[in-house]
Amino acid sequence: AFEAFQRAQIKQYKQWQKIADKGFRFIPRRLRIPLRTATDMYNWTAETIEKAPLTVYGRKVKPTKKRVLTRALKRSFSR
Numbered sequence: 346a347f348e349a350f351q352r353a354q355i356k357q358y359k360q361w362q363k364i365a366d367k368g369f370r371f372i373p374r375r376l377r378i379p380l381r382t383a384t385d386m387y388n389w390t391a392e393t394i395e396k397a398p399l400t401v402y403g404r405k406v407k408p409t410k411k412r413v414l415t416r417a418l419k420r421s422f423s424r
Contacts, residue, residue, distance in 0.1 A: 347398065347399070348398040348399065351394060351395070351398035351401075352395060352398065355391045355394060355395045358387075358391055359391065362384065362387075362388065365384075366384075369381065378417065378420045378421050379417070381420050382413065382416050382417045382420050385416050385420070386408045386412070386413055386416065389408055389412070390406050390407065390408065393406050394406055
């Protein structure tokens with residue numbers, strides 16, 4: 346039941362995020378980079394939990410600093 350609940354919550358998050366993504370074009374580029382990076386990390390977290398919902402009982406699911414920095418650099422060089 347917990348896994349079904351987790352997956353339902355992630356599905357709802359993805360729907361909301363899809364709607365929110367449309368608004369990024371209205372945000373200035375210098376502010377968009379950190380916001381998109383944060384969004385990418387939330388998406389990574391959701392995907393990680395979706396693959397194995399019970400993971401949250403064993404460890405905190407959060408991206409490493411290296412992953413965040415790498416994504417920020419990729420975002421700063423892409424359009």
